[in-house]
Amino acid sequence: xxxxxxxxxxxxxxxxxxxxxxxxxxxxxxxxxxxxxxxxxxxxxxxxxxxxxxxxxxxxxxxxxxxxxxxxxxxxxxxxxxxxxxxxxxxxxxxxxxxxxxxxxxxxxxxxxxxxxxxxxxxxxxxxxxxxxxxxxxxxxxxxxxxxxxxxxxxxxxxxxxxxxxxxxxxxxxxxxxxxxxxxxxxxxxxxxxxxxxxxxxxxx
Numbered sequence: 001x002x003x004x005x006x007x008x009x010x011x012x013x014x015x016x017x018x019x020x021x022x023x024x025x026x027x028x029x030x031x032x033x034x035x036x037x038x039x040x041x042x043x044x045x046x047x048x049x050x051x052x053x054x055x056x057x058x059x060x061x062x063x064x065x066x067x068x069x070x071x072x073x074x075x076x077x078x079x080x081x082x083x084x085x086x087x088x089x090x091x092x093x094x095x096x097x098x099x100x101x102x103x104x105x106x107x108x109x110x111x112x113x114x115x116x117x118x119x120x121x122x123x124x125x126x127x128x129x130x131x132x133x134x135x136x137x138x139x140x141x142x143x144x145x146x147x148x149x150x151x152x153x154x155x156x157x158x159x160x161x162x163x164x165x166x167x168x169x170x171x172x173x174x175x176x177x178x179x180x181x182x183x184x185x186x187x188x189x190x191x192x193x194x195x196x197x198x199x200x201x202x203x204x205x
Contacts, residue, residue, distance in 0.1 A: 055163045056192040059175050062118040063090035063186040070140055080117035093186050094125035113169040123169040136170040150177050157193045
């Protein structure tokens with residue numbers, strides 16, 4: 001290896017090390033729980049700043065539910081007794097989110113929800129009012145039309161005016177389909193108008 005080549009490789013290594021050193025704190029800050037309690041209030045303040053500056057959508061997976069996967073056989077939309085619903089812990093977390101939103105001055109321009117009761121209840125307890133939107137409905141186990149629903153979500157994101165902020169309460173499959181990231185129960189993803197994941201956090205933290 002020539003001396004010139006060795007120097008070039010050394011410079012590239014230094015630049016890569018510098019990029020990692022700069023990027024790591026930024027990535028770590030995005031990974032902080034955005035609804036954390038007193039010790040991490042800076043993360044919530046940062047989310048508020050980012051959301052207000054960039055606009056976009058806060059996607060929220062419904063809060064914690066009763067045990068189970070999917071819904072019981074023969075479940076019916078509009079009949080909560082036939083569905084898997086929020087647990088007491090999920091209802092408590094949703095009410096806690098309402099208090100945190102109010103304390104930090106969050107006021108979305110619109111709140112939209114899947115038609116599943118566990119999403120509607122999360123939205124109602126956390127935000128008071130919401131609008132049903134079938135594009136946010138679950139596509140688990142072949143339900144709905146995943147391609148058409150994701151297309152509708154992306155079109156809505158792109159059409160949003162600059163600075164507008166919305167909340168969409170939905171399901172894991174929808175959030176993963178849009179962002180390629182996997183949310184936990186009650187976790188929120190802040191996405192921009194291109195559907196890029198800007199920050200994430202657990203509302204139950």
